[in-house]
Amino acid sequence: MRTVVFDLDGTLADTSGDLLAAANACFRAMGEGDVLEVETDAGTALRGGKAMLTLGLTRLGRLDQALVEKYYPMLLEAYSGAIDHHTVIYPGAMDAVERLAQLGYGVGICTNKPEALAEKLMTSLGVRNAFGALVGADTLPVRKPDPEPLFETARRLGGDPAKTVLIGDSVTDRDTARSAKVPSVLVTFGPSGEDMAALEPEALLKDYADLPALVQDLIGRNS
Incomplete structure (x- = not known):
């Protein structure tokens, strides 16, 4: 065949809307607001969770690979809970x-x-x-x-x-x-x-x- x-x-x-929402949930948990937006960051969203966390932390001046790894499981959990809203x-x-x-x-x-x-x-x-x-x-x-x-x-x-x-x-x-x-x-x-x-x-x-x-x-x- x-x-x-x-x-x-x-x-x-x-899938960018739901992925970005999951990443923003992580940034809010860090004490920040929503850092990523569909209009500008959809391409990064489609490269995966760690790419989104890296981009957001870079914007915040807080890029640290340990933070990316720490929040990645939270991102996956948030995404799984609202996987098809957008x-x-x-x-x-x-x-x-x-x-x-x-x-x-x-x-x-x-x-x-x-x-x-x-x-x-x-x-x-x-x-x-x-x-x-x-x-x-x-x-x-x-x-x-x-x-x-x-x-x-x-x-x-x-x-x-x-x-x-x-x-x-x-x-x-x-x-x-x-x-x-x-x-x-x-x-x-x-x-x-x-x-x-x-x-x-x-x-x-x-x-x-x-x-x-x-x-x-x-x-x-x-x-």
Whole structure:
């Protein structure tokens, strides 16, 4: 089976609002106010909890790696408790996933979000059953950009890891696909979309309606 593997944050869904809210809960616990804002910091949110804590502490002039590590578990707890208040699936994403499945592709998720949180979010959004596999940051001993989580996702889908396409939104996804020697498609509608062309992926995606045809072309070329 040929497979299509999606990143989650910033690719399938805009999760930045809930992530930033969790980080701001940590800053309030430190005696500060809300330090991060969706308008300016969504891109950092999609790079994960420690990136948000680092940015906020830098702004406060309090950057200390020990503080980042101390508050990271609190951030995860806050996020788990309000994981879907602001998160939205990007327009057309699930239609594209359904179409790819109809065309016979295995469809899965490979994310650097902890597996339990990714499972909880996708279930809460009502779309978990659309994906045949989900591999998170802690599913294996390694995480993206190591290619093994991508390979494992493809294997769990019953596919050949060499016949997959990775859909993502970051240099991490680009590097993962490059290490795996498979094509990458980077979306341009996320907070860092304007920077994706410089990463030179095999394709850029502006609209999910274009994805099925794009995947057919790329996997055909890569086979």
